[in-house]
Amino acid sequence: MEYVHTQKYDCLLFDLDDTLYPLSAGLAVGVLKNIKDYMAEKLGIDEEKIPELCNLLYKNYGTTMAGIRAIGYDFDYDEYHSFVHGRLPYENLKPDPVLRSLLLSLPIRKFIFTNADKIHAAKVLSKLGLEDCFEGMICFETLNPRVNKVSRVCDDEIFDIIGHFSRTNSTSELPKTPIVCKPSEDAIEKALNILNINPQTTLFFEDSVRNIQSGKRVGLDTVLVGKSHRCKGADYALESIHNLKEAIPELWEKVSVAAYKVVVETPVTA
Numbered sequence: 001m002e003y004v005h006t007q008k009y010d011c012l013l014f015d016l017d018d019t020l021y022p023l024s025a026g027l028a029v030g031v032l033k034n035i036k037d038y039m040a041e042k043l044g045i046d047e048e049k050i051p052e053l054c055n056l057l058y059k060n061y062g063t064t065m066a067g068i069r070a071i072g073y074d075f076d077y078d079e080y081h082s083f084v085h086g087r088l089p090y091e092n093l094k095p096d097p098v099l100r101s102l103l104l105s106l107p108i109r110k111f112i113f114t115n116a117d118k119i120h121a122a123k124v125l126s127k128l129g130l131e132d133c134f135e136g137m138i139c140f141e142t143l144n145p146r147v148n149k150v151s152r153v154c155d156d157e158i159f160d161i162i163g164h165f166s167r168t169n170s171t172s173e174l175p176k177t178p179i180v181c182k183p184s185e186d187a188i189e190k191a192l193n194i195l196n197i198n199p200q201t202t203l204f205f206e207d208s209v210r211n212i213q214s215g216k217r218v219g220l221d222t223v224l225v226g227k228s229h230r231c232k233g234a235d236y237a238l239e240s241i242h243n244l245k246e247a248i249p250e251l252w253e254k255v256s257v258a259a260y261k262v263v264v265e266t267p268v269t270a
Helices: 027-041 050-061 064-070 077-085 097-105 118-128 161-166 185-195 209-217 241-247 249-265
Strands: 011-014 109-113 136-138 202-206 221-225 236-238
Touching: 011 185, 027 050, 027 064, 027 077, 050 064, 050 161, 077 118, 097 241, 109 185, 136 185, 185 209, 202 209, 209 221, 236 241, 241 249
Parallel strands: 011 109, 011 202, 109 136, 202 221, 221 236
Antiparallel strands: none
């Protein structure tokens, strides 16, 4: 009797921050503080306006960085990433042998997909001891390869997004951002094309509900990490990435099937 097996997923796409390590590590808090400091120190934005501005930019552009760029501020992307990530408490990240073992035991292609820059991503993976667990990575530079040229910005060139939302009858459109990043569906589709992977057979791991929902819209099956209950658009939910095998055991089916085929197909000799 012939045994036929079709594997549902042939690729796993993982977000990095607050997905491969818990939010409790404290890097997200550090990132937000450093972003606000950059806006005040480097861009000269009024500190009293920064909290509201950050909220509006994040909500409307996916990342604060993309929003800052959209409303008219020009800055060096590498300098921004160095400032925002360079002072993070990376010492809070420890090697994760449990996750490493899980990833290496999976007979499926694995990639990182992060909005962060490659230096930050490499440092996080190194701290976690996972740098050799992935076939490749999509990061900020992958999706935004253009040369960054900084020009002087005048106050009258800045779009007043706070004023825009304070006017209930405003009919003006928000300016577009030149930065490509999640949760933009274009960003996700671009990443899939670069990696040459099929969304129909790819499982997408994310801590962000917005990114999960964008991933679902482009055809990905999705896993919400850091929550015990699924949100709209999530096919699975993991309170911790360590719960991967218990929550989605079918990812390991290919291993068990291979072993089964060896047993049934080996001839019995007397």
